Amino acid sequence: MLDRPLSLVVPAHNEALNMMTVIAKTVPVLEGLAPDWEIVLVDDGSTDDTVVVARAAMGAAAGRLRVISHDGKRGYGITVADGLRAARMGYVAFMDGDGQFDPADLRTLAGLMPTSDLAAGWRRRRADPSYRLVIAGVFNVLVRALYGVRVRDIDCGLKLMRREVLDAAGPLLARSALLNTELYFKCQRSGLRIQQVAVNHYPRVAGVRSGARLIPILRAIRDLVWLRFRLARHWRAPSHAVPVPESS
Numbered sequence: 451m452l453d454r455p456l457s458l459v460v461p462a463h464n465e466a467l468n469m470m471t472v473i474a475k476t477v478p479v480l481e482g483l484a485p486d487w488e489i490v491l492v493d494d495g496s497t498d499d500t501v502v503v504a505r506a507a508m509g510a511a512a513g514r515l516r517v518i519s520h521d522g523k524r525g526y527g528i529t530v531a532d533g534l535r536a537a538r539m540g541y542v543a544f545m546d547g548d549g550q551f552d553p554a555d556l557r558t559l560a561g562l563m564p565t566s567d568l569a570a571g572w573r574r575r576r577a578d579p580s581y582r583l584v585i586a587g588v589f590n591v592l593v594r595a596l597y598g599v600r601v602r603d604i605d606c607g608l609k610l611m612r613r614e615v616l617d618a619a620g621p622l623l624a625r626s627a628l629l630n631t632e633l634y635f636k637c638q639r640s641g642l643r644i645q646q647v648a649v650n651h652y653p654r655v656a657g658v659r660s661g662a663r664l665i666p667i668l669r670a671i672r673d674l675v676w677l678r679f680r681l682a683r684h685w686r687a688p689s690h691a692v693p694v695p696e697s698s
Contacts, residue, residue: 452560454540454613455486459533462547463494463523466503467656469547473507476545476553481511483560484541488514491547492533495523500547527626534616542616546607548654555649559610567642568611568633571649572603592671596678599634601646608649609633615642618688623680626673632681639687 458480462469473489480487489508493501501517508515518532530544543559545551555571562569576586586605594600605627619636622629637644 451482452484452541452563454484455488456480456484456541456543457488457490457537457539458556459490459492459530459537459542459544460547461492461494461526461529461533461544462496462500462504463529464496464498464500465547465549466496466498466500468549469500469503470507472547472549472553473504477508477511479553479556483556484539486539488516488537488539490533490536491515491517492529492536493517493519494525494529495520525626527624527629530629531622531624534622537616540613541610542613543610544607549656550652550654551608552650552652555608556610558647558649559608562645562647563610563612565643566645568609568615568637568644570601570610570634570644570646571606571608572601572646573606573651574648576603576651589670589674592674593631596674597631597635599631599638601634601644603646604634605630606649611637618642621685623684624673624677626670628670628673628677631674632677635681636685636687641687 458476460472465472476489480489491501491504501519504517505512505515516536518536520529533544534542541563543556545553545556559569559571586603590604593604611633615633615637618640619633622632624632634644
C-alpha cells in the first residue's frame with residue numbers, strides 16, 4: 451500500500467459507454483492501494499452521460515468522486531492538467547478514461563514508488579492501429595532531439611507521481627498531449643527519479659477514438675517547438691533537489 455493518500459485523475463470525453471467498466475474496476479484497486487483516495491473525473495465537454503454513469507458506477511464510494519466539467523471540448527492536455535491542479539492528495543496518478551488501461555496496473559506503478567518520484571507505464575503491446583504507432587515513433591524521436599528526454603512510450607496515459615513532482619513542475623505550460631513531455635522534462639531537470647514499467651493496453655471497445663488526424667498531428671509538431679521555447683523562457687528547475695520523504 452502507498453504511504454500517502456492518492457488522487458486519480460481520469461480525463462474523459464464522451465466515454466459513457468466505458469465509464470461503468472472503468473470506474474467499477476478502479477474503485478476496488480484504489481481501496482486496496484492507498485490509505486485514502488479520490489477520483490477526479492475531468493469531463494471534457496461531453497455531450498453524453500459520462501458524468502451520470504460515472505457517479506452511478508461509484509456506488510457506495512460516490513463521495514470520493516469529484517467532477518470538473520469543461521463547457522466545451524478543450525483537448526487532452528488541458529483536461530489532464532486541470533485534473534492535476536485539482537488533485538489534493540500526496541500521490542497523484544492519471545489514467546485515460548477510455549478503458550484501454552487496466553486499473554490493476556496502478557499497483558505495478560505503486561511498487562516502484564519506494565525508489566521513484568514519477569512512475570510511468572509503457573505499453574508492452576500497444577492496441578492501436580499501425581499508423582498511430584508510426585506517428586508515435588516519429589514523435590518520440592522529435593522529443594528526444596528537442597528535449598533530451600529518453601523514455602519509452604512517452605505519451606502512455608498511465609502515470610503515478612509524488613506531489614513533489616507537481617510542485618517542481620509548476621506552472622504547467624503545455625496545452626496538448628505534450629503535457630507528458632513537459633512532466634518528464636521538468637522531472638528530469640529537477641533531479642527527480644523516473645522509472646518505467648511495462649503495462650497492459652487493450653483495444654477500445656466503445657466510444658470514438660480521437661487523434662491521429664492530419665491537422666492535430668501538424669499542430670502537435672508545431673507545439674513541440676513552441677513548448678520548448680516557452681520552457682526555456684518561463685521555467686527554471688528548482689535550485690536544489692526537491693526533498694522527498696523516505697517511504698515507510
